[in-house]
Amino acid sequence: MLRFLLKLLACLIVGTALGLAATWVAVTRLNFGTVSNGPWRMSLLTGSAQSGPYLRANIALHGLLALNRSETVYYTADHDSAGEWLDGNCFYKIEGREPSARWWSITAYGEDDYLMKNKYDLWSISGETVQLKSDSTFTITASKHRAPTNWIPITQRRFSLTLRLYNPGVGVVDDPANAMVPVIKRSVCL
Amino acid sequence: MMRRAAFWIVATLAVAAVVHYFTLVRTPGFIMNKVMMRMGEVNHIHHQGRVTDKSRGVVRPSPDLLYSVCPFDLSQGALHVTGKVPKGTYWSVSIFDSDTNNFYVKNDRQAKGSVDLLVTTPTNDVRRPKGATEVISPTAKGLVLFRTLVNDEKDFAAIDAVRRTANCELIRSRAS
Numbered sequence: 220m221l222r223f224l225l226k227l228l229a230c231l232i233v234g235t236a237l238g239l240a241a242t243w244v245a246v247t248r249l250n251f252g253t254v255s256n257g258p259w260r261m262s263l264l265t266g267s268a269q270s271g272p273y274l275r276a277n278i279a280l281h282g283l284l285a286l287n288r289s290e291t292v293y294y295t296a297d298h299d300s301a302g303e304w305l306d307g308n309c310f311y312k313i314e315g316r317e318p319s320a321r322w323w324s325i326t327a328y329g330e331d332d333y334l335m336k337n338k339y340d341l342w343s344i345s346g347e348t349v350q351l352k353s354d355s356t357f358t359i360t361a362s363k364h365r366a367p368t369n370w371i372p373i374t375q376r377r378f379s380l381t382l383r384l385y386n387p388g389v390g391v392v393d394d395p396a397n398a399m400v401p402v403i404k405r406s407v408c409l
Numbered sequence: 410m411m412r413r414a415a416f417w418i419v420a421t422l423a424v425a426a427v428v429h430y431f432t433l434v435r436t437p438g439f440i441m442n443k444v445m446m447r448m449g450e451v452n453h454i455h456h457q458g459r460v461t462d463k464s465r466g467v468v469r470p471s472p473d474l475l476y477s478v479c480p481f482d483l484s485q486g487a488l489h490v491t492g493k494v495p496k497g498t499y500w501s502v503s504i505f506d507s508d509t510n511n512f513y514v515k516n517d518r519q520a521k522g523s524v525d526l527l528v529t530t531p532t533n534d535v536r537r538p539k540g541a542t543e544v545i546s547p548t549a550k551g552l553v554l555f556r557t558l559v560n561d562e563k564d565f566a567a568i569d570a571v572r573r574t575a576n577c578e579l580i581r582s583r584a585s
Contacts, residue, residue, distance in 0.1 A: 226417060230417055230420050230421045230424060231424055233421050233424075233425075234420070234421045234422070234423070234424025234425040234427075234428060235424060235425070235428050237421070237422075237424075237425035237428075237429075238424065238425040238426065238427065238428025238429040238431075238432065239428060239429075239432060241425065241429040242428075242429050242432040242433050242436070245429075245433065246433070246436065265511075272430075272433050272434050273433065275436075275437045275508065275509060275510075276433050276434075276436040276437055278437075278509065279436055279437035279440040279441065279509050280436070280440065280468070283440060283441070283444060283467050283468055283509060284444075284467055284503075284505055284509070284511075284552070284554055285511070286501070286503055286511055286514055287511050287514065290501065290503075290514050290516065321499065322499050322558060322560070324471065324473050326469075326471060326472065326473075328469055332468035332469050333462065333464070333465060333468065333469075333470075334460070334461065334462040334464065334470070334472060335462060336462040337462070340461065342462070342472045343471070343472050343473055345473055347473075347560050347561065381469055383471060385499050385558070386499070386516065386518075
């Protein structure tokens with residue numbers, strides 16, 4: 220009898236641990252219901268009731284209170300365009316043209332999904348603050364060390380970026396995987 | 410012997426599956442509940458300050474937006490949501506149920522100057538204020554979130570003043 224109870228206890232402990240581990244992996248490591256566009260990922264069903272338990276749990280952890288796709292499209296990147304993890308010791312050039320939306324911004328977040336502390340109180344570049352070149356393209360620098368223009372300070376080793384498109388163009392809503400989004404190029408690492 | 414081992418392996422996997430499904434399904438509601446408690450008193454508007462690195466209410470906040478939130482509990486009645494819409498900038502009011510689903514959103518272009526909503530459940534017996542649009546919430550608890558973009562820092566005071574006209578007020582059910 221004692222042997223049976225011990226086996227039952229072991230079954231419950233191991234089963235619970237496996238179940239919790241599976242949930243943790245599912246909501247933190249797997250990308251359910253997402254599409255990729257270069258280094259950027261976006262959830263097709265963010266905010267909608269059809270999003271399913273995996274995507275909903277993922278959004279609750281990493282993008283709670285996000286709006287649905289017709290109102291706002293959120294792209295997130297934790298890798299650069301070459302597929303390497305974003306690294307706070309490197310300089311990144313985020314290059315492109317203004318995306319199709321009424322308003323857009325690129326914001327940097329630390330590993331905990333909150334804004335990183337910096338002495339400049341600067342966390343994002345938007346369509347209102349970006350300095351465009353004469354050919355209407357932009358280059359935003361994300362790095363620990365200051366850049367003269369379009370700079371987003373990075374103060375943690377592991378970070379991610381979110382590209383927000385408020386009132387996105389129809390093309391973005393219909394086909395976010397092929398919409399025009401900036402590239403993220405690593406330059407030098409210190 | 411083999412049969413017994415197989416039994417315990419299957420039993421362990423069954424426990425794992427149940428725990429996995431339960432925690433997965435409960436995660437959004439658990440997090441939403443925690444966030445609602447952090448926001449403050451239910452059925453009241455809370456105008457938050459500028460988003461900084463110290464803002465820890467909701468993950469991945471936008472530093473370019475001003476947020477006003479109203480956690481709600483419709484078990485006693487319906488929520489009357491009112492407010493003016495700032496001109497010349499992005500603004501939206503969105504409503505989320507307790508499972509984090511965004512079941513209503515209206516932006517400044519659609520709202521045309523002001524918002525007047527009655528957020529209620531099918532069972533609430535509440536007289537709808539004149540002019541208010543009825544919005545049925547799938548769950549009794551949830552959250553109303555106003556987003557206002559500060560598109561120009563020099564207009565901050567004016568934009569902030571208008572977004573602070575947003576209000577949430579419980580209208581008690583006649584049956585309660």
